[in-house]
Amino acid sequence: MGRNGFALKQVFIWRHGLLLVPLIFLTLFFFFPLLTILLFSLFPQGQADFSGFLELMTSAYYCDTFVFTLIQAMLSTLLTLALAVPSAYVFTRFQFPGKTLWMAVATLPFVLPTVVVAAGFNALLGPRGLLNMLLIGTFHLETPPIQMDRTLTLILIVHAFYNFSVALRLITGYWANQSPRIEEAARALGVSDWTLWWRVRLPLLRPALIAAALLVFIFTFTSFGVVLILGGPRFATVEVEIYRQANDLFNLPMAAALSLVQIVFMFVLMLFYTRLQRRMVVSMTAQGAVARVPRSPGQRLLVGVTVGGIAFLLGSPLVALVLRSVSLQDGVGLFYYQQLGTNARGSVLFVPPAQAIGNSLLFALLTTLLSVSLGTVTAYLLSGRVSRLAALLDPLFMLPLATSAVTLGFGYIIAFDEPPLNLRTSPLLIPLAHTLVAMPFVVRSVLPALRAIPPNLAEAARSLGASGWRVWWRVEVPLISRGIIVGATFAFTVSMGEFGASLFIARPDTPTIPLVIFRLLGQPGALNYGQAMAMSSILLLVCALAFVGIERLRKAGIGEF
Amino acid sequence: MRRCVLFFMLCLLLGVAPLVARDNETLTLVTHDSFSMSEDLLAVFQSETGITVQILRSGDAGAMVNQSILSKGNPLGDVMFGVDNTFLGRALAADLFVPYESPLLKDVSDEFKSDAENRVTPVDFGDVCLNYDAGYFAAESAAIPESLVDLTQPAYKGQLVVENPATSSPGLAFLLATVQQFGTEGDYTYLDYWRDLVANDVYISDNWSDAYYNQFSGSAGSQGARPLVVSYASSPPAEVYFMETPPEQAPTASIVADGMCFRQIEYVGILAGSSHLDAAKQWIDFMLSVPFQEDMPLQMFVFPVNPAATLPAVFEQFAQMPAEPVQMDAATIDANREAWLQAWAETVLR
Numbered sequence: 001m002g003r004n005g006f007a008l009k010q011v012f013i014w015r016h017g018l019l020l021v022p023l024i025f026l027t028l029f030f031f032f033p034l035l036t037i038l039l040f041s042l043f044p045q046g047q048a049d050f051s052g053f054l055e056l057m058t059s060a061y062y063c064d065t066f067v068f069t070l071i072q073a074m075l076s077t078l079l080t081l082a083l084a085v086p087s088a089y090v091f092t093r094f095q096f097p098g099k100t101l102w103m104a105v106a107t108l109p110f111v112l113p114t115v116v117v118a119a120g121f122n123a124l125l126g127p128r129g130l131l132n133m134l135l136i137g138t139f140h141l142e143t144p145p146i147q148m149d150r151t152l153t154l155i156l157i158v159h160a161f162y163n164f165s166v167a168l169r170l171i172t173g174y175w176a177n178q179s180p181r182i183e184e185a186a187r188a189l190g191v192s193d194w195t196l197w198w199r200v201r202l203p204l205l206r207p208a209l210i211a212a213a214l215l216v217f218i219f220t221f222t223s224f225g226v227v228l229i230l231g232g233p234r235f236a237t238v239e240v241e242i243y244r245q246a247n248d249l250f251n252l253p254m255a256a257a258l259s260l261v262q263i264v265f266m267f268v269l270m271l272f273y274t275r276l277q278r279r280m281v282v283s284m285t286a287q288g289a290v291a292r293v294p295r296s297p298g299q300r301l302l303v304g305v306t307v308g309g310i311a312f313l314l315g316s317p318l319v320a321l322v323l324r325s326v327s328l329q330d331g332v333g334l335f336y337y338q339q340l341g342t343n344a345r346g347s348v349l350f351v352p353p354a355q356a357i358g359n360s361l362l363f364a365l366l367t368t369l370l371s372v373s374l375g376t377v378t379a380y381l382l383s384g385r386v387s388r389l390a391a392l393l394d395p396l397f398m399l400p401l402a403t404s405a406v407t408l409g410f411g412y413i414i415a416f417d418e419p420p421l422n423l424r425t426s427p428l429l430i431p432l433a434h435t436l437v438a439m440p441f442v443v444r445s446v447l448p449a450l451r452a453i454p455p456n457l458a459e460a461a462r463s464l465g466a467s468g469w470r471v472w473w474r475v476e477v478p479l480i481s482r483g484i485i486v487g488a489t490f491a492f493t494v495s496m497g498e499f500g501a502s503l504f505i506a507r508p509d510t511p512t513i514p515l516v517i518f519r520l521l522g523q524p525g526a527l528n529y530g531q532a533m534a535m536s537s538i539l540l541l542v543c544a545l546a547f548v549g550i551e552r553l554r555k556a557g558i559g560e561f
Numbered sequence: 562m563r564r565c566v567l568f569f570m571l572c573l574l575l576g577v578a579p580l581v582a583r584d585n586e587t588l589t590l591v592t593h594d595s596f597s598m599s600e601d602l603l604a605v606f607q608s609e610t611g612i613t614v615q616i617l618r619s620g621d622a623g624a625m626v627n628q629s630i631l632s633k634g635n636p637l638g639d640v641m642f643g644v645d646n647t648f649l650g651r652a653l654a655a656d657l658f659v660p661y662e663s664p665l666l667k668d669v670s671d672e673f674k675s676d677a678e679n680r681v682t683p684v685d686f687g688d689v690c691l692n693y694d695a696g697y698f699a700a701e702s703a704a705i706p707e708s709l710v711d712l713t714q715p716a717y718k719g720q721l722v723v724e725n726p727a728t729s730s731p732g733l734a735f736l737l738a739t740v741q742q743f744g745t746e747g748d749y750t751y752l753d754y755w756r757d758l759v760a761n762d763v764y765i766s767d768n769w770s771d772a773y774y775n776q777f778s779g780s781a782g783s784q785g786a787r788p789l790v791v792s793y794a795s796s797p798p799a800e801v802y803f804m805e806t807p808p809e810q811a812p813t814a815s816i817v818a819d820g821m822c823f824r825q826i827e828y829v830g831i832l833a834g835s836s837h838l839d840a841a842k843q844w845i846d847f848m849l850s851v852p853f854q855e856d857m858p859l860q861m862f863v864f865p866v867n868p869a870a871t872l873p874a875v876f877e878q879f880a881q882m883p884a885e886p887v888q889m890d891a892a893t894i895d896a897n898r899e900a901w902l903q904a905w906a907e908t909v910l911r
Contacts, residue, residue: 349597503620521770525803529782
């Protein structure tokens, strides 16, 4: 019996057409607006305008931009994975105090606006930053030894800073499901540590590694704020060029040509990935790896280095930010937090922090619900091992990640301007846009888990008389629950931190936390900056609480199964 | 069952449409994300006219104009506020507005009026000027630069932060000031000037927030190490206004020497296709009236165009006004923006 024997497919997908819902969603809120704006841009007044493509093909500048985009994305992905794999090993295999907390700390950078991250890195690595001051003081140097501003190195480090948790969570979620028996068997055969890593662990992890690499690659390929702010104007990705052409120059044919090139490139890459992936399915009964307390000095060192690395690289920019939010002109205090709640100027722009938090949480919750349900169904839809249709559909669901927010924002304005879909000024567009970005995370985290389920498991349950529903709920859900939780965490995180959609959609006032930070940083003065740091700290706190909450929920859920 | 699910999904999707349906007495104001005014004043307008104002925001002036061009004929709202002279040419070329001559316009100085047909009405202006770290220049007893050329002198090496003109509105304004001053032809063009700025280690930030808070040293909130930044003439009073305890001396000041500041003017216009013309006209009159004009400085840190409006004390005390700001025709900017930016990028970045 093939993969189509999954219970969820049996129960509702084939019978009730649920399978079509994610496709309808994607078509309506992604392909329809995207095609509308591309056609509008490339065929203004019915006349084809391919000047953008011509320029792309003949200009060395765009070629360089594309090459730079590709290279920095590959290097960023490698660096991120190189850091995340050992950490994932530590998180899967060892029990240590504050594990949930460190996982949350690792994920927090993901929600911060780039300007705020730039401030954090300045405080850590800048010419007058903590590390330089320390080195100057210790070695009595004249000039700051670390000069990383505006270099590719800094871009790569910050990309790793942002994406570390994507890889860490995906790999940990998958690894934790793997039975330790294979490894025990290998050890019993007396293989070296080296062989164990190269021949056993990494091959078994391949589905999760490739899923993580893919997400990080797409994220860094389409990187925008990090490159613009920390890389400086000398570096430009294709995404930056799309933004410049669309927003600043309003050169729609050029923006459309660039968008198309980026989308087609990603699509081809994804097609290649799905072909690769079909050969790597590792079925196994999930027993869950056992996390032990580190015993040997080597193990202790490994745990210590991992936790120390997370605390230093990921934690210290965050701490710098929180410290700024309580540093007043004279002394320390919560003045900026109090100011957040007072509308001193009686301004219509004022947003009580509770309202911003409420809006952010509401959008994030909607995004999480939508993307988990749609993403899980999508994962089922794609889980067929040999289906040609699935191989073609899989890349389609990743494309929203490869599409610039400006392009899609323009698409919404011209595509949704008539009833019954007069949505262009609806606040609902924000969670819908977030869902498009969040869904791929859910798909990528659920799909490897789903593929790892041995096909005979559901069959066995059914032959014992369990109904389709029961098999799904009691057999399949527990096996993919880790994947779902990882996906849900990221859906939530994407929505909490994203505000591109808010900038490119005309909307009535439903300000989220990142938007409030953006507004505060748009005006001069200590009070504005202090409040921006306070609001950023609140964003961190809300997300940290949510991560810990989700983790609790997971543990409670697993206890039941 | 399958039909039920699909039907339910469709209902869910369609159900949101009425949420955005327009009310007859509602005037929709399309604006950028920095728009602000006093709540009380808005309440006065609404109760006096019976018009409810709905505010729709986009990111910046550029995003707003682009969205309005895309939705031309079936506009997102009735009036658009916040298009400035750097984007006005694009908006006028796309024929976004219907003309309206407000009776209050006669008091406004001609230097602010950019359209003979009155398709747009000037509301406020602000000057993009260099700001300096007053503490630094006092402590070092250094001379404050007095011209754009001064900035290329060794004395100011590594001291200046500007914004990227391709991605930032004050950055573009500063570029236009250099174009005006040095021209595009001759022995020493604006590009030669920029080469000298680069040789003098100018720092080019992506946006105002990064330039002002992460690179500039002068603001009470900032973290940077450079004492000169491209910002606004209204930033020094804002610095004072946004301090926990108002100081006697502002931490920063503007350099307003002739030719060093670029004047940005913001306009309001009625969007073609609006079905609330009377309400839109009332709103424009209201924006030009003294109460709104006097409300603007502390809400948006811009200056009123209505000469009858008085400035708040903090502006009177801490804002410097350039006598001869650079002004450039909107059509000229629109016609040359892309070429100037392209040449700038090729000179400065490669």
